[in-house]
Amino acid sequence: MADLIICRCEEITEAEVLEAIHQGARNLTEVKRRTRAGMGLCQGKTCQGLVARLLARELGSNLASIAPPSARPPTRPLLLAAFVEEQPA
């Protein structure tokens, strides 16, 4: 299932995620930096758990030990215009 899509937004396959882990990625952020998995429109809401499971399996570690990436705003895509309307008085 090497061509199984893991990150739908950026169209990243399982093979690409595995390659990144085998090249040294040890956490979700490193997989993201190397493959873009989790950098798309949903910001990893769909693929984060899948990537975490691949990391745990390949590194031989407990799923619970795979730390979530640092959370930053926005929680969901937000129109840029929303920030423009809120002009200071």
Add this chain to the structure above:
Amino acid sequence: MNLPVADVVVIGGGVIGTSIAYQLARRGMNVALVDRQGLAAGTSGSAAVGVQMQTKTPGAKLSFALESLAMHRTLTDELGRDYEFDNDGGMIVAETPPEEEYVKAKVADLQAHGLEMYYLDRKQARELQPALSPHILGSAWCPDDSVANPIYLCLAFAEAASRFGARIHTYAEVKELRIRAGRITEVVTSAGEIAAGAVVNAGGIWAPELARMVGLDLPIVPRRGQIFVTEPAPPFMRGLVLAASYLMSKKMPSGSETGTGGLPAGVVSAQSRRGNLLVGSTREFVGYNWRVNYEGLSKIMRDTARLMPVSQHLHVIRTFGGLRPAAPDGMPILERSPAIPNLYIAAGHEGDGIALSPITGLRMAQLITGEIGEDVLAPFASSRFESDVS
């Protein structure tokens, strides 16, 4: 116990350290690179995309940047990895009469120093960059300005270094730099010790911490830039668009008021190959604080929407803060340590690391192997700060 041995241990897995490791390894040196995290985990992983020429101060820095740009132009083939280097030019846009005056003076100054530069009036600027708002007054245009993906550049250097035999040890945190008879003999890390012929401090914002291990001071502090990224969109921009207010805010101390109000910040924007609009940045001195905040982000968002109204229709998907290693005069420190003869320093590139990494790696490797003398890098020696301290 026999320690692993390296001619040179490079500390720091960002674009500077990996570039130096690559140049040393291809010269046949036995190189080990160590980083306490993964590759591109610090500044290189949270940088903007600009490889800019027209923002460089004429003199040593601009010359260095132009030499580096010449290397960027062939580096993709050399490293064997596409790091999304694109030479599409860049603009500095003026929105107010003082900004217009500033940009015109900048164009004239850079032209006098040999950089290809143009001043475009409103009509010309909007023909070149149709997304610009009709209220702008004019723009500088620098055809040499370029963009690159900093993470891919860092990985490209590291992979090429590995092919030439460099050993890359990630998650190896430096605990001690052991000194005997005035020279560093071993680099002690959380993942083991390496006997070192020479050591390079390419620690970026953490370079001062490494320097302190051997009793040295490096005048480098983190400068935060907050950045936001939108969803991918079809191409609507050409190259880089900077607001003149961003460059003018450089002259202001953190916290002072700029023309547009609030904290020092301004638009530096480009579209990635994927189509994401990436915009920075604030310029804040807040220590080792990577967080983003509403004040900083909303300011550059409003500025972006004003400069390129079409951007208001895009969704913001991600924000992040990056810390840039800033020296007092905005120039990197590149030298053999005056105090410890087998210690080299290559840090303090602030926001110029992506642009300057190819030439920094080349010159530092040449300095270490003795191909060039220290005089070549004299403008970047830390002794330039000494007159201030006395």
